[in-house]
Amino acid sequence: MIDGCEKMAKDNSNNIDDLTERAKVLAEATGRDESDVLADLLDDGILNNSHLNPEKDLVTQLKEAAALITTVQEINTDISNNKVLNGGDNATSVKVETTLEGDIVDRAIASAQKKAENLKTLIATIIPIFLLITGGSMEAFGVINIFSDDETTPAQECNxxxxxxxxxxxxxxxxxxxxxxxxxxxxxxxxxxxxxxxxxxxxxxxxxxxxxxxxxxxxxxxxxxxxxxxxxxxxxxxxxxxxxxxxxxxxxxxxxxxxxxxxxxxQKPVEIVWGCMDSEATNFNPDANEDDGSCEYPVEEPCEVEIANHYRGHVADDEEQDAILVAFKVRPTNCDDEDLKIDMHLYQNGYAANYTHSVIIGGEDESQIEYVFDGVAVGNSWIPKITASLDGEILEQVNFWGIDVEQEEDETIYGCMDSEAENYDEEASEDDGSCEYDEPETCEEGFNHLETTLYVYDVNSIEVGIEVENTVEGCETDIEVSISLYREGLFYESLTYDHLPLYTIDYSVQELFIADDLFSELDDGDWDALVKIRDANTLEEYYTQIHTNVVSILA
Structure with a gap:
């Protein structure tokens, strides 16, 4: 019997822990000491300071607890099914006599009915203690009629x-x-x-x-x-x-x-106010806290440029007559606070621009621009092209009429102009076909390099033209070519002998045009090349210092 009581007390120990946690919460809310609140709860299950009554001894307090038992109908069922009390299949009904009176006890009973689970823990813990102390009898504590089926229900109080x-x-x-x-x-x-x-x-x-x-x-x-x-x-x-x-x-x-x-x-809910949250918009809503994508902005007129009053011509006091003056006006509209780039190109049809110049002007006012391209090569129809752009976007582009650059008329000196000839005349300005040569003994001796020229054939690409001849009738000479590019006088890249194909030169004058990926997508600058020529069979180099002309690239 004692073992059964101890098991019951152990099974309900967790519920006592719940009362302890509840005491902590109530202590924080009321400002009372936690141990004082716990003692008050263990007394009758509610906060009513009943544990502070100095006149009550232990037996009296247990009687009060017994009185609380009778107010909760569920507890009677728990006790009646307790095998420790009943022994076998007997049924047990519990009645409690008490003399507790007054408003404090009534409120405690009422509170106990609402918090029945806490009282079950209290009573289920106390009953085994009764049995242990009395040896199985509860009459010493005022609990009577344990083995009787009669019940006495006290007057119900409101909870x-x-x-x-x-x-x-x-x-x-x-x-x-x-x-x-x-x-x-x-x-x-x-x-x-x-x-x-x-x-x-x-x-x-x-x-x-x-x-x-x-x-x-x-x-x-x-x-x-x-x-x-x-x-x-x-x-x-x-x-x-x-x-x-x-x-x-x-x-x-x-x-x-x-x-x-x-x-x-x-926490106070935040009212969502939809609207435009961009202060730069015309419909900006300062009260909005969620942007609904409705922002509207003033329509800005696009920046536009007119290039007018075109002029190109020779500079009157230029002795060589190879200087070309380009002049025009730039008239911007709606371009305030913008920086406009003006590019001036001088080119010939079919070729990239050989001569370039750029300036930056403000977009607020009309600008008069003049520039002289000096040292322009002799040629027909040099075309000035003017481009106005903003942040890389072309706003206006104009081509002027072409202008020729003619060879300056000097005194004509006729003679042999081939330095390889026996009668080469370095003073001659026009070849008269009088050149004389020693008859070559071999085909190799009959191979000659005549001229190498660098051409600009696209916006940022170049081409190498090599003119060679074989003066020995019936001879064919196989040659290989190596080309090294230079930008601004600094080495850039090389096409080695084995990179280019083999060229066969027969008894004739031939011009080789060489283009490669190496010569495309080049940066701005002045470019020239060093060309070498060798015999494809003997690998003997005929020419190692062939320097080309310089060309300008505008990427």
Whole structure:
């Protein structure tokens, strides 16, 4: 029997732990000492300071506990099914006699009915102690008629509590509402106590949980079971709300609440205001907190440019007559605060520009631009092309009429102009076909390099033209070519002998045009090349220092 009692006490120890946790919460809410609250709860299950009565001894307190047993119908079933008490299949009904009177005991009994689970823990723990102390009898503690089937039910008292609570914002003010419960007939309001509901809000962002605001509401059961408390204009930060339920008389006399509920994480909802949030837009909404993509902006007129008053011509006082003056006006519209780039190119049809110049002008006013391209090579129809652009976008492009650059007329000196000839005349300005050569003895001796020229054939690409001859009739000479590119006088890249194909030169004058990927997509600058020629069979180099002309590239 003792082992069974010990097992029952052990099985309910976890519920005693629940009372301890509850005591911690109530101690924080009421400001009382935690051990004092726990002692009050263990006494009768509610906070009523009944444990402070110095006149009650242990036996009296146990009788009070027995009186609480009879107020909870579920506990009688638990005891009747207890094999330790009944022995076999016997049934047991428990009755308790007590002399407890007064409002404090009545409220304790009422509270015990609402919190039956806590009382079950209390009684289920106490009964085995009764049996251990008395050796199986509870009469010494005022518990009688254990083996009788008769029951005496005390007069029922009303229990009260908070069923649920919630919160909302109404016109920027915090409101708390909920519903109370009672186990008595609400139609008989005269037998019900008037209640007071108190709601207090605390700032959770402050370690001390500072009180923010609060209010109370008187409650009469003849109205209904709902309550509504207006707390007013609360701050826009997270709050905790404690709702306390008092009996009116106890509240008026400074009593403690009979029930409590806590709401956490209360925060004023942010009203979403849709609209344009860009302050640069014409329909900017300063009250919007969510952008709806409706922003509208003033339509900006595009920047436009006119190139007018075109002029190109020779410079009058230029002795060589190889200087070309280009002049024009730039008339911008809606280009204020913009920097316009003006590019001037001088080119011949079918070729990339050989001569370039660029300037940056402001877009506010009309600009007169003049530039002289000096040292232009002799040729027909040099075309000035003017391009106005903004951030890489071409706004206007104009081609002027072409202009020729003619060879300066000097005194004509006729003679042999081939330096390889026996009668070469270095003073000659026009070859008269009088060159004389030694008859070559071999085909190799009959191979001659005549001229190598660098051409610009696309915007950023070049081509190498090599003119060679074989003066020995019936001979064919196989040659290989190597080309090294230079930019601004600095080595750039090479095409080696084995990179280019083999060329066969027969008894004739031939011009080789060489283009390669190496010669494309070149950067801006002045380019020239060094060309080498060798015999493809003997690998003997005929020429190693053939320098080309210099060309300018505008990528």
């Amino acid at each position: 009260y509590g908070i069923d649920w609570v919630d919160w909302t914002w109404v016109s920027d003010e915090l409101n708390v509402f909920g519903e109370l419960w009672t186990d008595c007939d609400t139609n008989d309001s005269d037998s019900l106590d008037n209640m007071v509901v108190m709601a207090n809000a605390f700032d959770t962002g402050v370690p001390s949980q500072e009180w923010v605001l609060g209010n109370i509401d008187s409650f009469n059961w003849y109205q209904d079971s709902n309550f509504h408390i207006e707390l007013g204009n609360a701050p826009d930060r997270e709050l905790d709300i404690w709702v306390d339920l008092f009996i009116q008389d106890e509240f008026d006399n400074g009593g403690i609440p009979i029930a409590q509920m806590q709401i956490t994480g209360v």
